[in-house]
Amino acid sequence: MNNLFKKKFFLILIQFFTLISFLFLIYISIGITTKDPAFAKILRNTNLANLIVWSYWWPMIIAISILFGRFWCSICPMELVVFIGSKIGFKRKANKFLKSHWLITLFYFLILIVGIHTFQIHRIPQLMAIYLIFLFIFAFVSSLIWEKRTFCTYICPVGHLLGFYSLISFKKLSVKDKNICENCKSKDCINKENYYKFNGRSCTSEIYPEKIKNGRNCILCGQCHKSCKKDNIVIKNKNLSNYSFSNIKLKWSEISFFIMLSGFVIYEVLTVWKPSKKILMIIPNYLNNYLNLDKNLFGTLKAMVLFIIIPLIFYIIFVFLKKFVAKEENWKKAFSQLVIAILPITAGMHLLKAILKTTSRIPYWEFVFSDIEGVKTAGLIIENQKFLNKEILSTIFPYINFFSILLIISSLFLSLIIVRKQKHKNKLSKIFTIIAVLIYFSVFFISLIIW
Ligand code: SF4
Numbered sequence: 326m327n328n329l330f331k332k333k334f335f336l337i338l339i340q341f342f343t344l345i346s347f348l349f350l351i352y353i354s355i356g357i358t359t360k361d362p363a364f365a366k367i368l369r370n371t372n373l374a375n376l377i378v379w380s381y382w383w384p385m386i387i388a389i390s391i392l393f394g395r396f397w398c399s400i401c402p403m404e405l406v407v408f409i410g411s412k413i414g415f416k417r418k419a420n421k422f423l424k425s426h427w428l429i430t431l432f433y434f435l436i437l438i439v440g441i442h443t444f445q446i447h448r449i450p451q452l453m454a455i456y457l458i459f460l461f462i463f464a465f466v467s468s469l470i471w472e473k474r475t476f477c478t479y480i481c482p483v484g485h486l487l488g489f490y491s492l493i494s495f496k497k498l499s500v501k502d503k504n505i506c507e508n509c510k511s512k513d514c515i516n517k518e519n520y521y522k523f524n525g526r527s528c529t530s531e532i533y534p535e536k537i538k539n540g541r542n543c544i545l546c547g548q549c550h551k552s553c554k555k556d557n558i559v560i561k562n563k564n565l566s567n568y569s570f571s572n573i574k575l576k577w578s579e580i581s582f583f584i585m586l587s588g589f590v591i592y593e594v595l596t597v598w599k600p601s602k603k604i605l606m607i608i609p610n611y612l613n614n615y616l617n618l619d620k621n622l623f624g625t626l627k628a629m630v631l632f633i634i635i636p637l638i639f640y641i642i643f644v645f646l647k648k649f650v651a652k653e654e655n656w657k658k659a660f661s662q663l664v665i666a667i668l669p670i671t672a673g674m675h676l677l678k679a680i681l682k683t684t685s686r687i688p689y690w691e692f693v694f695s696d697i698e699g700v701k702t703a704g705l706i707i708e709n710q711k712f713l714n715k716e717i718l719s720t721i722f723p724y725i726n727f728f729s730i731l732l733i734i735s736s737l738f739l740s741l742i743i744v745r746k747q748k749h750k751n752k753l754s755k756i757f758t759i760i761a762v763l764i765y766f767s768v769f770f771i772s773l774i775i776w
Pocket residue numbers: 397398399401402403404476477478481482483484485544
């Protein structure tokens with residue numbers, strides 16, 4: 326991996342390839358739409374672009390970031406667009422608001438609650454194409470305004486999400502020998518003169534490789550590999566047991582981002598099975614009995630309740646206990662401790678959802694290449710003239726069931742190790758964090774066991 330990262334054109338060529346692939350996916354999905362929600366449910370799996378983006382690309386980048394770190398960012402076409410824009414643009418410095426990361430959280434809110442759960446951009450190919458075009462334009466325009474990699478560092482919610490998960494991944498970028506850095510005069514990895522080089526750029530993500538701690542903000546672009554003439558940069562294994570989780574300081578915007586994320590992951594996993602979905606939907610359905618909203622607005626209401634209100638109540642209860650009963654001195658610290666403790670379970674269950682999604686879509690591959698737009702196939706499936714061969718799923722699923730139990734138990738194990746390593750004010754504060762972790766774990770564990 327390190328040798329490949331040092332090669333001059335390796336990552337850039339892959340970035341070009343992914344850029345062309347995304348343009349192709351946009352091209353084959355832009356004209357395909359429907360107003361029928363039942364049809365959209367099938368079409369999302371029969372349209373090649375939709376199938377790739379939501380059932381393979383997205384789950385795969387989540388899985389890779391949890392296991393190995395932000396390797397998607399290494400080949401992300403958006404970064405290429407951002408580089409070109411920032412090279413020719415106005416190069417303004419990021420302002421206070423951008424640096425607060427609130428724009429990332431807002432962007433995530435808009436994609437998740439408005440885009441996906443209100444307008445169903447994940448089910449209608451045309452909306453997905455518009456979303457991707459919007460992302461490319463937004464990335465380019467923002468990079469024309471702001472210097473360096475401002476879009477990646479302060480705007481992109483995808484990178485932010487992958488950054489959270491990369492905290493528990495097995496790989497990170499580091500320097501081989503800190504002494505070499507201390508004696509290095511040119512400091513090419515952070516030298517301003519290298520910011521806009523096509524190859525061998527200095528870090529435009531505000532990172533000094535020598536001081537890198539957890540690698541959350543490093544997008545593994547490999548540029549510092551090439552800029553360091555002393556060959557002192559390396560991607561290496563991370564030893565999680567040596568890793569201190571006590572000094573991770575989160576901003577309020579990041580805490581809010583994670584609260585939404587944890588609600589979303591509960592929703593994603595529990596809606597796989599009808600009984601747990603029924604229980605999860607009790608409150609949104611109850612509220613909708615009074616409000617009588619249309620389908621789109623009901624999606625907004627459901628997302629607001631399940632991704633914001635309920636998770637927020639959960640976190641607030643435990644932060645109150647930590648603050649007022651255990652006398653933890655700082656609100657932000659109390660929230661951060663809970664977030665970091667719950668992170669492995671959230672990541673583990675997001676990984677499970679990624680596996681469930683990619684495997685459950687296997688039967689659709691039989692049809693997608695003969696009808697890449699997927700409209701005809703979706704129609705035939707609805708009319709029962711085409712049948713999905715689910716044999717392979719019945720072979721795979723027992724293994725997945727077994728794996729899911731292993732995954733949730735190992736995620737709990739990692740969460741408890743983190744709690745042990747965190748510096749709590751006292752035992753009581755630690756106990757409240759453990760109880761929060763166990764409750765969060767039980768929500769998934771009970772559903773998985775019943776399943
Ligand atoms: S931060 Fe976002 S735009 Fe930047 S490389 Fe990562 S995914 Fe792509």
